[in-house]
Amino acid sequence: MNPRYILYMHLVINDILLLTIFTLIQVLTFIVFTLNVSLCIVLLILGILFSLNNPLTLAAMAVECYIAICFPLHHTQICTVRKIYLVIILIWTLNAIFVLPDLLVILANEPVDFFHSRVACLRQNVFKTPYLTVKRDVSNTVLLVLVWLTLFYTYFRILFTAKAAAADAKKARNTILLHGVQLLLCMLTYVYNLAVEGLTHFFPKDVQDIRFTVSIFIQVLPRLISPIVYGIRDKMFRNYLKKNLFCTRFRTHAEKCQEKTNTETVVHLAMSIVDSN
Template sequence: MNQTTAVGRDSLREAIIKNMITVALCFSIVYVNGTLVHIFNRHQIFNTNPRYILYVHLVINDIIMVIMFILLQVLSYIMFTINVSLCIVLLMTAVLASQNNPLTVVLMSVECYVAVCFPLHHSRVCTVRRTYVVIALTWLVNSLSILPDLFLTLGTENPDFFHSRRFCLRANVFRGNLEYKRRLSNILFFVILWLILFYTYFNIWFAAQTASANAKKARNTVLLHGFQLLLGMLNFLFNVVIEAFAVIFPRNVPYIRFVVSILIQLVPRIVNPIIYAIRDKALKKYLKKYLLIAANDADVHPIKTQKRDNFATGVIKNVILAALCISINYINCTLLHTFRKHQV
């Protein structure tokens, strides 16, 4: 995951507008994804099904990525530079979450493949316990992509470096000559994922020739997983896209970084819940219930007579509140910074 702002400072007006847009999107994404996680925890039909467990793992990673995105952006505007140790923690968390997503998408395709091509063995192969073990292995495998950067930095940098302040970018913190390694590992990573995805798709496609409704539905699901994987790949092309547009529009790099960040890092987080929640009837049913129905249902405690806001009202209220808080904090921090910098 990459930072959303350029190293140059925006004006106060631009900073407020950009943060309001970002916070509005982030709050909406976290609200919807948080509702999906709540539905998963509340209903046994979801938390005992390996398919939904993998899906919720995808949603949780989206939430982590969005939180890291907004933290890095807001901190970069308020303080510009942050402690290197804190930056390392934030970057490592963001990188792990961003790499977990494409791997989880492929695992969901493999689960579909087993369900369609080996239906008699599905309940034995895809158990809840094995699903959680695979998720743990996913985190372990993906940590191998960021740990070399960490160990190299720990071994080569002076201890004072970790107490210094830097603009929080991966290139500013992990300064070892590992860019070629990163690109090569990312290419290899996605080649393997695409090979697995194509293998599962074509096997399901051949199974669908038998006119099985479940097989045809699974084939369409794997196609959507391919689209999700394509969106996940965009995150790894962030710097390439920025550099390409910076050559064409050298004077608009801050705006380019902001727009590309929204399109590459936030828009896919909106698409992921929509793809599954709308297509899955059971999930769609519960999602509509939790997002759109007021809290005066039969299972609400009698003492709690106050009605809940609907989804649109709740999002609008939270966005306004968050925008006001960020604006006030940004102005106050600017005043404090001015007070400390100028003797007058």
Template sequence: MFRRMNWSSAINSSLTVVALNPRDSFTAALTKNMIVVSLCISINYINGVMVHTFRKHEVFISSPRYTLFIHLVINDMIQLLLSTLLHVVSYAFYTINVSLCIVLLLISITTTLNTPLNLAGMAVECYVAIGLPLRHSQICTIRNTYIFIGLVWTAGTVSILPDALILVATEPVPFFYSRVLCIRDQVFRSSYSLKKRNASHILCLILVWLVLFFTYFRILFAAKGANKDFRKARNTILLHGFQMLLCMLSYIRPMFENAMQVLVSSKYLSAIGFCSYIISLILPRFISPIVYGLRDQTFRKFTSRYLLCKTR
């Protein structure tokens, strides 16, 4: 028999969680893990082909837009791999070493924050390309793109660094050699960490959505004509907005699941938690291949060749 998982607040960091009810049936546990692993392999295969396509062609390497996109893809691959790994481990072993869990949490929390910030950067690049076309080549250079990517990772690291410092300062040494269910609230147990996490999530939500609303509406206004490129940009913007909405679900998911614990019978919580896990963590990773891999003609031409394992 396998343990039944309730997907609680820690899924913000893309990791699995603690049990309300002690066990899932073997069939239910096996089915859930097969679904998650199959989706992870499929999505990461497609994303891996896109990374290979990007690396092989100068037209993509020299483009800030594709560079931002491929950074998002790599970030999603890391996040999805960690999420799947912890999902399977939580059923198979339930607990892992605290020190290993800390490393996985730090990476997972950072990549979780990277996603909305990267999408905001892609929105700004799209706005500059359409709203300020004469200045696009000056503003959106490859050098500036890599600087932005560095700032994205810096922001994610700075966000979790205080939690790590507090953890080292407040927890006894034996704690780091013990075993825990690998979730954020089980490791970063300080009340300050909880308050800081909520504050940083709210700040991130506000800043990113302000950027998105400003750039998206400006682009939509500029793209209201019948020009084919403008229509394509408009549709891409809508997909970006949908992807951002899905990504943001991971931030409001704890409140949703806490409400479900009060409103819904406990026998349905496992299924509800699993569905919210798929929707908020896996589905957004599936949107990126659709936005560029299937809709972008240039990228599709090369990607389809590699997906089918053709060399010519």
């Protein structure tokens, strides 16, 4: 299996899980408005974990693309399936290190009754310690800086070192740029609170509708669009899409015509045998 597709599948599956958690929180919030704190903590931690996976996966995909263009002879030795799985495990481990301290701080500071109470399932209602807000901002900043540095480094290295394979280099540069666009879409998450607070100021009676609408545009649509765009750009994926989606009707018609032709041939052959006898 191509390591590139393993990372792409990881990105898509991660987005599916993230959207599942997001949809579950939204539906439960609309139905019962408040959730048990323990359940809310589990959902929020999973959502945060899946959200943090995206930037690091994009960085890993950029590095794999850089190795494929700048070190083509060593690509198969460096980017093996086993190493890609190790990279995915490393991504989950690093993000768990970012997330688990939040849970430990809550367990240490909040009374037991808090975990049996009910709140609106929002991050600021559960992770209320000021230290956690500072830690979240610092962690997100460090993570995004590292990812952006990786994207810039791989892009310019491909730009200046892969002159021998101009077509492949151009495609690789476009792929890195696409990773940058995907990262920008992921970063829309950080303007969620600002957008909700700004719209709530003008429409204070429609808080629930505002949160739902903003969530659709900031959380859902970017994660639906980016994997589809990336997949359609891939030649193999595009060929399978054309073969199995767009050409189904024409292929079915051709198969029917072929079956009809075969049937007519058999009938004519049988009639010829009968006439000869």
